[in-house]
């Protein structure tokens with residue numbers, strides 16, 4: 001085990017353990033919902049999707065099985081190498097971009113962009129606007145932009161002091177994960193996110209840790225920003241990846257909310 005004084009290696013430099021830690025998701029259901037949003041709300045045919053902050057590209061295989069072309073964008077070369085290998089060994093013709101989501105450019109636009117699991121890495125309003133401009137430039141007209149858990153509808157629940165802990169196992173790997181989000185610099189709506197993963201892989205033990213700073217995005221300010229920029233129209237928001245649960249006055253526990261915008 002790493003001593004408390006030694007800096008812990010980053011979770012993002014160990015894509016396989018990161019992937020196991022976050023494999024609690026029902027990816028097939030999430031891809032069903034992506035397809036439902038395409039059928040119900042896209043203003044164009046959708047054949048290509050781009051995931052921002054794609055990490056180990058956990059939706060890639062299922063999207064590809066359903067005939068959708070996958071592109072992933074990330075700033076971490078280790079994550080992209082891992083995803084490239086995964087695509088190659090599954091015979092998936094995917095494209096990967098080593099760029100930051102706050103300032104990126106594609107040579108060919110896509111029909112759908114998504115961010116999974118709260119990975120909206122912006123630290124200021126300027127970065128949020130820049131990201132929206134980059135997504136708009138990367139999306140064909142009528143294309144959709146889906147944000148999973150990126151809007152802080154219920155800050156008291158997101159920022160609870162104890163965070164969330166869970167355990168996962170796969171083959172010889174057992175791990176426990178802990179994520180805490182702690183607000184600071186309230187006028188700038190910033191919060192620190194710390195992810196710790198303790199891994200036992202056969203005879204090897206490893207403690208991984210990652211820190212990031214993000215700007216919280218609240219629902220009504222997102223609507224104002226989107227309407228002011230004139231690049232997207234707001235389509236809707238729903239609880240827990242379920243299009244039968246639009247968020248409203250009677251939604252009491254908000255978990256994994258998704259927000260959908262359409263390129264005008």
Ligand SMILES: C[S@@+](CC[C@H](N)C(=O)[O-])C[C@H]1O[C@@H](n2cnc3c(N)ncnc32)[C@H](O)[C@@H]1O
Nearest residue numbers: 053054055074075076079100101116117119121
């Ligand atoms: C927690 S992982 C999540 C991966 C993926 N969103 C998922 O749902 O499994 C976060 C990923 O975001 C990437 N990331 C962080 N900041 C980024 C940025 N500014 N632009 C693109 N990717 C970024 C990290 O390198 C990491 O691979």
